[in-house]
Amino acid sequence: xxxxxxxxxxxxxxxxxxxxxxxxxxxxxxxxxxxxxxxxxxxxxxxxxxxxxxxxxxxxxxxxxxxxxxxxxxxxxxxxxxxxxxxxxxxxxxxxxxxxxxxxxxxxxxxxxxxxxxxxxx
Amino acid sequence: xxxxxxxxxxxxxxxxxxxxxxxxxxxxxxxxxxxxxxxxxxxxxxxxxxxxxxxxxxxxxxxxxxxxxxxxxxxxxxxxxxxxxxxxxxxxxxxxxxxxxxxxxxxx
Numbered sequence: 059x060x061x062x063x064x065x066x067x068x069x070x071x072x073x074x075x076x077x078x079x080x081x082x083x084x085x086x087x088x089x090x091x092x093x094x095x096x097x098x099x100x101x102x103x104x105x106x107x108x109x110x111x112x113x114x115x116x117x118x119x120x121x122x123x124x125x126x127x128x129x130x131x132x133x134x135x136x137x138x139x140x141x142x143x144x145x146x147x148x149x150x151x152x153x154x155x156x157x158x159x160x161x162x163x164x165x166x167x168x169x170x171x172x173x174x175x176x177x178x179x180x
Numbered sequence: 181x182x183x184x185x186x187x188x189x190x191x192x193x194x195x196x197x198x199x200x201x202x203x204x205x206x207x208x209x210x211x212x213x214x215x216x217x218x219x220x221x222x223x224x225x226x227x228x229x230x231x232x233x234x235x236x237x238x239x240x241x242x243x244x245x246x247x248x249x250x251x252x253x254x255x256x257x258x259x260x261x262x263x264x265x266x267x268x269x270x271x272x273x274x275x276x277x278x279x280x281x282x283x284x285x286x287x288x
Contacts, residue, residue, distance in 0.1 A: 093277075095225075102268065102279060102280070102281045102282045103217075103219075103225065103268055103270075103279040103282075104279065105276060105277040105278065105279065108277070117275055117276070118276075119276045120181075120276065153224055153225075155225075157272075158230075160230050160231060160234065162212060162231075163212055163230055163231030163234045164210070164211075164212030164213045164214075164215075164230060164231045164272060165212075165213060165215075165230075165272045166215035166227050166230035166231075166236070166270070166272065167215070167217075167225075167227060167270070168227045168230075168236060168237075170224040170225055170226070171224065172223075172224055173224055
């Protein structure tokens, strides 16, 4: 079964750090771009970052560049998000998602994890 | 950054009716880079449509997508009870990847 499972969420103090993990199974992890998407309570979806198949390229939403770092370990079929200098506005469910390339029909996020909740509060 | 504006914000319809959801982009988006997702309460989003008009695996044919340039539409031909959820459009044409703010489809 194709699956993504996030972990590592929890309660963290403002200014603190947290590292999220996403374990992939059921597909060749090293063949896909991977993404982090977050959703604040009661709000919409916000793309956070993505990383190329071999980890050589990473892209971020502008407001988070410098505080968040996406990485991967293809030997462990795992995706990571290191989050530093956390703020209350970073409180959200964080999802990992796979980018699939549908030939000439472009790209989309076809597999999503169940999400992990991050709460930044004192 | 490409801003996607979805309308209406909330759509109230009855089972069996037709739903038409709109997604307007602040600049032209390649049709191959426009997708639609469904999200039910407490669940992760699910891919419905990619390439503006191609249904994802396992998606019923009552869901269809259309449009080009800056105007895209998701149509649900006959609403089933399980279709009441929040729907998001997404563009992958320009970085950063962006989502619309969502349309909530609720039972009338």
